[in-house]
Amino acid sequence: MTKLRLAIVGAGPAGIYAADILLKEQRPFDVSIDLFEHLPAPYGLVRYGVAPDHPRIKGVITALREVLDRGDIRIFGNVRYGVDITLDDLKKHYNAVIFATGAIRDADLDIPGIDAQGSYGAADFVSWFDGHPDVPRTWPLEAASVAVVGVGNVALDVSRILAKHAIDLLPTEVPGNVYEILEASPVTDVHVFGRRGPAQVKFTPLELRELGELRDVDMVVYDEDFDYDEASLAAIASNKQVKVIDRVLQEWRTRPAANGAAGPASRRLHLHFWAKPVEVTTDAAGRVASLVYERTRPDGQGGVVGTGELREVPIGQLYRAVGYFGSPLPGVPFDDRHGVIPNHEGQVLEPDSNEIVPGVYATGWIKRGPVGLIGHTKSDAMETVRHLVGDQASWWQPEDPSDEAIPALLAERGVRWTDLEGWHRLDEHEIALGAPHERARIKVVPRDEMISISRGE
Numbered sequence: 001m002t003k004l005r006l007a008i009v010g011a012g013p014a015g016i017y018a019a020d021i022l023l024k025e026q027r028p029f030d031v032s033i034d035l036f037e038h039l040p041a042p043y044g045l046v047r048y049g050v051a052p053d054h055p056r057i058k059g060v061i062t063a064l065r066e067v068l069d070r071g072d073i074r075i076f077g078n079v080r081y082g083v084d085i086t087l088d089d090l091k092k093h094y095n096a097v098i099f100a101t102g103a104i105r106d107a108d109l110d111i112p113g114i115d116a117q118g119s120y121g122a123a124d125f126v127s128w129f130d131g132h133p134d135v136p137r138t139w140p141l142e143a144a145s146v147a148v149v150g151v152g153n154v155a156l157d158v159s160r161i162l163a164k165h166a167i168d169l170l171p172t173e174v175p176g177n178v179y180e181i182l183e184a185s186p187v188t189d190v191h192v193f194g195r196r197g198p199a200q201v202k203f204t205p206l207e208l209r210e211l212g213e214l215r216d217v218d219m220v221v222y223d224e225d226f227d228y229d230e231a232s233l234a235a236i237a238s239n240k241q242v243k244v245i246d247r248v249l250q251e252w253r254t255r256p257a258a259n260g261a262a263g264p265a266s267r268r269l270h271l272h273f274w275a276k277p278v279e280v281t282t283d284a285a286g287r288v289a290s291l292v293y294e295r296t297r298p299d300g301q302g303g304v305v306g307t308g309e310l311r312e313v314p315i316g317q318l319y320r321a322v323g324y325f326g327s328p329l330p331g332v333p334f335d336d337r338h339g340v341i342p343n344h345e346g347q348v349l350e351p352d353s354n355e356i357v358p359g360v361y362a363t364g365w366i367k368r369g370p371v372g373l374i375g376h377t378k379s380d381a382m383e384t385v386r387h388l389v390g391d392q393a394s395w396w397q398p399e400d401p402s403d404e405a406i407p408a409l410l411a412e413r414g415v416r417w418t419d420l421e422g423w424h425r426l427d428e429h430e431i432a433l434g435a436p437h438e439r440a441r442i443k444v445v446p447r448d449e450m451i452s453i454s455r456g457e
């Protein structure tokens, strides 16, 4: 019987689901899978993106772990495609590769002043509060008034973590130094800005409603934002999700802090709709001083147009949460405009000719762009795997498909890779660190320490 030796790059949900689906698929050939992951821990953005105070979502890790624990997938952690291993290496040892490398950096927001000191990308802040090993360990939380630009769930995560009292994060897996810095934050007001109206936001109702339940945080919405046009009314009437969002916001309009009145809480989270950021102004030292925005109004078709009315909110920091963006991978076609690998249903395409690149596949956020929930990466993986299985005639013919070849190659290159057993060791270590403090776990953050614990060094 033929055998498919498959490399998957990226051990986030997309990569793990692809492995799981392929192993369960009815197919006329054997399969062996090696999963390469840049970090010494698997699970991608479920571990390093989903907020620490969302333990239910982090719980997806249990299902992903079950897939890895079945024992039919080899993991090579702390191995970076493009640095430790190349496309030529993969061609030499495998029949095909699936790239599932996700997205970790921020999309740009092109307005004057966006690069000022004190202006950050949400993705960097998320990586910091989730203990990603490759970002600086400190964060200068020095501002009382902060702006967050964007109306998706990442904007809500960032606003919530900024506004929430750190003590309420303590039972979670938030890293110790993150807790200390959040604890000392002088923040009193977090302002969220969205170009469009309440009926066009991308938040999900559950995440929005959660903001209204934060202890000692007043939700502040403004009556002027609720003068709905026909398109908004139609969206509320026809879409259950939009209807629930509207209901949540309408309830906040009746709270004491509505319209910026004095409320009972020591912190406030303001939602500004119809507000298009146009400039970040700075002080003499080049630090963020204010956000200038233009009021917009509905264009009658669900979009917006500027009204020409400019307003200014004094702020000391700004976070742009306008989307994530994929990164190019050496030797693999890349679409610079959308930050994805060009593909047709997961079959990677040459950018100019649109011809299929044999043996090379993509799945998850790097295939589809950085939108959608963890569950969507499963259907993504199904589509990609279906093509991989059907493309048997065009798989690569590797020179050395032996199991020993990759460990030998990595050893020769001095790569300190980690394996599944090593991940279990690190996992148990983190859980044990948390236990005396009744915390789910305490994450080990420095990469070197993660590697040493995993490798039992």
Ligand SMILES: Cc1cc2nc3c(=O)[nH]c(=O)nc-3n(C[C@H](O)[C@H](O)[C@H](O)COP(=O)(O)OP(=O)(O)OC[C@H]3O[C@@H](n4cnc5c(N)ncnc54)[C@H](O)[C@@H]3O)c2cc1C
Residues within 6 Å of the ligand: 009, 010, 011, 012, 013, 014, 015, 036, 037, 038, 039, 042, 043, 044, 045, 046, 049, 050, 051, 054, 057, 079, 080, 081, 082, 100, 101, 102, 103, 104, 126, 153, 154, 157, 324, 329, 363, 364, 365, 366, 371, 372, 373, 374, 375, 377
């Ligand atoms: C802040 C935030 C909060 C979110 N909250 C939720 C939520 O509450 N609920 C929900 O359902 N979804 C949520 N999501 C979405 C969810 O995280 C994504 O849908 C999902 O993680 C995408 O999976 P992926 O495997 O494509 O990418 P990723 O999860 O990004 O995984 C990609 C993996 O590839 C690895 N990698 C990258 N480059 C290389 C390389 N060169 N070599 C080797 N490995 C590499 C990365 O280290 C990473 O482990 C959230 C996303 C973000 C950003």
